[in-house]
Amino acid sequence: MPGNETQLSRKMKVALTYNLKKEIGEAEGLPEDFYAECDDPETVEAVRDALRERHGEVIMVEADEDAFEKFRRERPDIVFNMAEGVWGDSRESQIPSILEMLRIPYTGSNPLTLAMCLNKARAKEILSYYGIPTARFIVARDASFEIEKYLSFPMIVKPMLEGSSKGIKNDSIVRDVPSLRKKVAEVLEEYAQPALVEEYLEGREFTVALVGNGSSLKALPIVEINYSALPAGVNPIYSYEAKWILDTPDAPLDIFTCPADLNARLKSAIEAVSKDAFGALDVRDWCRIDVRLDSMGTPHIIELNPLPGILKDPKCNSCFPKAARAAGMSFTDMVNSVLDAARQRYGI
Numbered sequence: 001m002p003g004n005e006t007q008l009s010r011k012m013k014v015a016l017t018y019n020l021k022k023e024i025g026e027a028e029g030l031p032e033d034f035y036a037e038c039d040d041p042e043t044v045e046a047v048r049d050a051l052r053e054r055h056g057e058v059i060m061v062e063a064d065e066d067a068f069e070k071f072r073r074e075r076p077d078i079v080f081n082m083a084e085g086v087w088g089d090s091r092e093s094q095i096p097s098i099l100e101m102l103r104i105p106y107t108g109s110n111p112l113t114l115a116m117c118l119n120k121a122r123a124k125e126i127l128s129y130y131g132i133p134t135a136r137f138i139v140a141r142d143a144s145f146e147i148e149k150y151l152s153f154p155m156i157v158k159p160m161l162e163g164s165s166k167g168i169k170n171d172s173i174v175r176d177v178p179s180l181r182k183k184v185a186e187v188l189e190e191y192a193q194p195a196l197v198e199e200y201l202e203g204r205e206f207t208v209a210l211v212g213n214g215s216s217l218k219a220l221p222i223v224e225i226n227y228s229a230l231p232a233g234v235n236p237i238y239s240y241e242a243k244w245i246l247d248t249p250d251a252p253l254d255i256f257t258c259p260a261d262l263n264a265r266l267k268s269a270i271e272a273v274s275k276d277a278f279g280a281l282d283v284r285d286w287c288r289i290d291v292r293l294d295s296m297g298t299p300h301i302i303e304l305n306p307l308p309g310i311l312k313d314p315k316c317n318s319c320f321p322k323a324a325r326a327a328g329m330s331f332t333d334m335v336n337s338v339l340d341a342a343r344q345r346y347g348i
Contacts, residue, residue, distance in 0.1 A: 012348075014051050014339070015059040015076035017067065017083045017095050018044045037084040037166065039309075044082075046312040050335035051080060063095050071102055078348060079106040080339055084307060089161050089193075090115040092307055107342040109284045109306040117281055117304045120196050121160050124301075130280045132273060133300040135198040135292075143185035147197050148177055154200040156237065157183040159191040167191055173200055173235045201300055203293025205238070206260055208274040209308070209323035211286050212341050217278065219271045220323035224260035229253060238290075252315045258326045266297070273299045281306075285341040288320050310334070 019038040044060075051058045061070050063083035071079075079099055085091025093111035100111070109117070116122045127134045138147050139160060147155070154175045159167035167187060174180040180197070187195040205227070209220040227236030230253070234241070262270070274289040281304055288308035291299045311318035312331050324334035342348075 012055050013057075013059070013075070013077045014055040015061050015071070015074060015079045016044070016048050016051060017061040017063050017079055017081050018047075019063045019084050019086060020044065037162075038086070039082065039084075042313075043309075043311050046331060047080065047082060047310065047335055050332040051339070053332050054336050054339075067095065068098050068102075071098060071104060075102075076104060078339065078342060078346070079104055080335070081106045081108050082307060082310070089119065092118050105342065105346045105348060107285050107338050109282070109287075113282050113284070114306055117283070117306050119161055120158070120303055121194075123281060123304060124196075126280055127277060127301055130276070132276050132280055133294075133298055135201055135294075135300055135302075137196060137198040140184045140195040140197050141188070143181050143188060145184075147180060147184075151197065151199050153180075155180060155197050156200045157187060157195050157197050159187050160194045160196040162191065162193075168237065168239050170235050170237075170239050170241050172239065173237060201292040201294050201302075203295060203297060205236075205290070205292045205302075206270055206299075207319045207323075208270060208289045208291060209286075209320045210274060210278055210283075210289065211337050213284060213345050216341070216344070217275060219274060220320075220329075221259035221326035222262065222267065222270060223256055223258040223319045223323055224262075226255045226257055229255040250315075252317055256317055256319070256322060258319075258322050266299075270299045273301060277301045277304055284345065286320075286338045 021038045021040050048058050048060065059074050059076055061067050063085065081095055083095040085094050092114040096106060096114060097111045099106045116126065121137065121139045124134045124137055136151055138150055140147060154173055157172050157174060157180065172183060174183050184195045184197065205225045207223045207225070210217060211220065212218050225238055230236065270291050274291060277289055278287055283304065283306050286308065288305040290302035290305070292302050294300055308320040309318050310320050312321060314325070321331060321334060329337070
């Protein structure tokens with residue numbers, strides 16, 4: 001019964017694990033967007049409060065070097081994981097690996113899935129294996145590599161191991177060989193990792209929020225990103241500039257439509273390819289998947305975000321909460337729907 005479910009959930013010992021944004025010192029030599037994936041205190045507090053509404057006390061565990069001992073000491077019944085990690089190519093896997101070692105249930109995907117989704121090339125290889133449409137690509141480890149022999153212009157160049165639009169700048173779309181060489185060299189130097197070079201898809205762009213597992217996997221209303229609303233001279237991509245500089249809570253960009261204006265056939269195709277990608281990468285509980293149409297109108301997967309950003313303030317244009325609001329869900333409903341998906345998966 002619903003009443004018993006609520007009573008049971010309040011008795012659970014729930015922990016929240018996260019990484020906070022930090023200021024970058026000039027002497028650190030880090031890219032300006034190094035902490036872009038991490039959350040601000042307001043977001044962490046909003047998730048904590050949402051969990052408290054259902055579960056009473058929430059144990060806060062910052063995903064730092066002391067996290068292992070705190071989890072071992074507190075032994076929560078389940079952990080809401082929104083920790084992005086800070087260091088290493090598989091940083092999003094670190095907290096789930098600790099929790100699996102300690103046999104503590106947690107929300108979201110397992111360490112392998114998180115590592116593969118952060119590595120955009122590995123994710124695209126798996127998508128390609130399963131015949132799921134994604135733009136043709138090459139991994140560039142040397143700026144002199146003649147990518148133009150294998151891919152067609154225009155192309156988009158981005159770091160291979162980042163999220164939250166890190167390293168995707170307004171000049172990331174390249175239309176000739178000199179621009180391609182220059183951008184690949186910049187990524188290699190600034191981010192100390194390979195560059196992912198993809199053929200640029202010219203069509204409409206969407207993002208799909210998914211919650212659940214298996215037969216209960218549900219797509220929330222689709223969000224469309226309308227790039228025509230960007231200032232003149234800004235490329236039609238959700239770049240770092242568009243996401244973090246041009247779009248602010250004080251002056252939000254009016255570039256999102258949710259639910260997206262789609263006919264039934266295209267809506268079904270976007271949801272289907274997103275769910276196929278969710279299954280192919282063995283994602284669990286929730287994910288936000290970015291989709292773009294090619295020149296023929298076929299949906300292609302751009303990337304999977306199994307730890308999606310969830311800024312509560314509608315002015316912040318955070319797409320997962322935007323989709324949840326369009327579905328009639330409160331922020332508390334949204335957060336706890338993810339926890340409920342994990343509980344059902346674990347049989348808690």
